[in-house]
Amino acid sequence: MTRPRAGVTALGVYAPPKVVSNHDLEKIMDTSDEWITTRTGIKRRHVAADDEYTSDLAFRAVEDLVRRHGEAALEGVDLVLVATNTPDALFPSTAALVQAKFGLKAAAFDLLAACPGWLYALSVAQAYVQSGQARRVLAIGAEALTKVMNWEDRATAVLFGDGAGAVVVEAVPDAYGLRSLIIGADGNGGGLLHLGSVGRCLPDGTRLSDKLHMNGREVFKFAVRVMNTATIEAVEKAGLNADDISLFVPHQANLRIIEAARERLGLASDRVIVTVDEYGNNSTASIPLALAHALDAGRIAPGDHLLLVSFGAGLTWASAVLTWGPWTAPTPSPIPVPSA
Numbered sequence: 001m002t003r004p005r006a007g008v009t010a011l012g013v014y015a016p017p018k019v020v021s022n023h024d025l026e027k028i029m030d031t032s033d034e035w036i037t038t039r040t041g042i043k044r045r046h047v048a049a050d051d052e053y054t055s056d057l058a059f060r061a062v063e064d065l066v067r068r069h070g071e072a073a074l075e076g077v078d079l080v081l082v083a084t085n086t087p088d089a090l091f092p093s094t095a096a097l098v099q100a101k102f103g104l105k106a107a108a109f110d111l112l113a114a115c116p117g118w119l120y121a122l123s124v125a126q127a128y129v130q131s132g133q134a135r136r137v138l139a140i141g142a143e144a145l146t147k148v149m150n151w152e153d154r155a156t157a158v159l160f161g162d163g164a165g166a167v168v169v170e171a172v173p174d175a176y177g178l179r180s181l182i183i184g185a186d187g188n189g190g191g192l193l194h195l196g197s198v199g200r201c202l203p204d205g206t207r208l209s210d211k212l213h214m215n216g217r218e219v220f221k222f223a224v225r226v227m228n229t230a231t232i233e234a235v236e237k238a239g240l241n242a243d244d245i246s247l248f249v250p251h252q253a254n255l256r257i258i259e260a261a262r263e264r265l266g267l268a269s270d271r272v273i274v275t276v277d278e279y280g281n282n283s284t285a286s287i288p289l290a291l292a293h294a295l296d297a298g299r300i301a302p303g304d305h306l307l308l309v310s311f312g313a314g315l316t317w318a319s320a321v322l323t324w325g326p327w328t329a330p331t332p333s334p335i336p337v338p339s340a
């Protein structure tokens, strides 16, 4: 029996309305708009309010999904997955909080794979749908990373923001859906990017703290390398060429990393979506938010082959070719994008 193809049939996103610009950061640390812009492409980031946590952001993204697609989009959801690095609590899971909030008759668990976590969640959703264990899976990426920033570390604090994105994954006609999905990890690089929890150090002796720590230079080299290999692998596994890709939707961490991957793929600059200027790196939320921007701008049509790729702590990576549709574009969403 051939397995059904799994695809994305609904999408919703949320970015907190509070915006912190590079000029705002100049007032609290030794940095400059010029440095941040040239090194990263980031101009501002959306930041959760003091009393706003990852579950709140996830709820808002699901509400946006319902607003765009109607209540029926959540019917038959058997599993809720939340990919996050910043859960409200280790338990209960943020996914269980979403399940309760929307009254879903569904299993629920969180998934931690750093920034590629949302793509990891898509791969779990795909497996559940293809095996018949779930009719529909609600796969969310939600992040309140600014709450775990070390504001004394200017090389890291300027990079991150908060946000959330939610999709419904279910069986779709064979012409649409996920044509390839690759996930990978190399835990030997764990010390390059870490955030402590109940342990005090990693097996290699790296001391942990309750603030995010990153060796930016080494992560940069890893990112450029893995964005190249993972994108090429996803395109080949889908049986396509780079020319067939309508839109490149990479993890939004750094414009230089995105541009290096785009050039390596030989894609014109109008075939990549860039939102890092607006949001900074909001980890698991970055690809769904970028998808929403592209959709709302009319840059994605049913049948388009989208190339998705991400990298992050672990070290981890993931890539996919997703053929959009068959659903038509949802109502444009007023994603809050205040002027600078």
Ligand code: ACO
Residues within 6 Å of the ligand: 030, 031, 032, 035, 036, 039, 040, 114, 115, 116, 154, 155, 156, 158, 193, 214, 216, 217, 218, 219, 220, 223, 253, 254, 281, 283, 311, 312, 313
């Ligand atoms: N403002 C001004 N100067 C700064 C700042 C800042 N915010 N931060 C660092 N500098 C200075 C440094 O002190 C250094 O000064 P020095 O030469 O006098 O020592 C200089 O700028 C250059 O520092 P580098 O670290 O070499 O800068 P680089 O060009 O490598 O850029 C950056 C740093 C932006 C962090 C880059 O390495 C990067 O983007 N790395 C990848 C990060 C990333 O994508 N992480 C995602 C992880 S996803 C996840 O799982 C969470």
